[in-house]
Amino acid sequence: MFARTAAEFAALPARLPSRPKAILAISGHWEAPDFTVSTAERPPMEYDYYGFPEHTYHISYPAPGAPALAARVKDLLSSSGLGVSEDAARGFDHGVFVPLSLMYPQADVPVVMLSLRSGYDAAEHIRAGQALAPLRDEGILIIGSGLTYHNMRGFGRDESTPVAEAFEAYLNRAISQKSAAARNDMLVHWENGPGARLAHPREDHLVPLMVVAGAAGEHTGRALFIDHAMKVPMASYEFGAAAA
Template identity: 35%
Template sequence: MTLPSLFVAHGSPMLALEDNGYTRFLENLGRELPVPEAIAVFSAHWDEPDQLLSVDETNGTMHDFYGFPDAMYELRYPAPGSPSLVGRMKALFEAGNLPYQTVSGRGLDHGVWVILQKMYPEANIPVVELSVDSKRSPSEQYAIGAMLKELRRENVLIIGSGGLVHNLRMLAQTDTPDPWAVEFDEWVAEKLESWKIGDLFDYDKKAPHARQAVPSYGVEHFIPLFYAMGAADDDRQAKRLFQDYQLGNLSLNCWMFGS
């Protein structure tokens, strides 16, 4: 069985407690997809120059945010790790001449567990978290994802967790989407659906409102898209499964890559 790869927006950590159209979509998505043997997540909240992989026997839960309700800090997502998946990733990274390091004791950050506790609430599927590197070029990020494409045929679900429009300084108390955010998302959508990776790699120069949508201090939220796309490099298909907005321009979207 070959699973798709996914780009999933993780929005605000409050998604963990919310019941809305997006959280219900994520719950349904977990039920509709074939049950994976393991899940690998490239998270925007682990931005490091080296490629890192989590190797805990049981994953801890990071509460890497502040100022939220007490209930947020009581949530746990104790999914097991996967030594066998880590071993496969090591071999694939070595074949691609990509240096890597393993990390234990960190736990899953909210870019991982907030979406997974909606998709797979029983926390019984092994999870390995991977770092991203916002200093790399989009083509390099895509290439790292492509190193893992074989895993999709081994019933591993590969997810890039971030946000296509994620500029916390421009959020507003409104339910009406900002036109500039919608225009940026639609530009990305057209390029994804036609797999125009050259344009996407140059999004910062070609996309409308790129500076607002992907500010220099928030690039790490956009780039998980390239890791997820790369994982479907042998099956270049893209389908948008969900699109909505919170707080004017916080884009909540999910893209599926591959058939």
């Protein structure tokens, strides 16, 4: 399980035009009353799960933080009229350390995390992404960590497969729109997608996509790959120019 996902994430750095100076990660596992940015120089670990084997509570991903990038993120968001706070204690949750340990196993690229804002307003998260768009020209890789299907009661059930496939197809159409305005409109109105609330009873794992799409500007998105696990598709999307 997840063998293709692991291989695809390991290959991702070679697709990038250049090595990122730092990474800004938006995980579905962190929300706060305001958008909140991590400022720790040495972020700790957040083992935000339970019932897993003992060794999973000893995983370490010792990537450094980037206080200067955190300050830049905070400035961009506040300058756009968005409320933003900072957290010096926040560590890497599994939505961050799992993909990054595959992409950069040496943990040598600085990482800053940005929370979701409670309430999950899709338009507001797109607006946050738009505010952060200048970072892409400053050598910062922006990663949204979530899932195209996240219904804990539906994983592994045969009846979940068509629901997950139909909603992923809607998201794929949305991110593939040539017009950024059309793309963003489809994402704001994601509940119009087939089976939307069955796929996401709570949209914490969907909203990171809104931030990344907002930061993409006029760049058209595309499906990088679609893996399958627990009878549902797990799609990864990318925006911007990738290496040949």
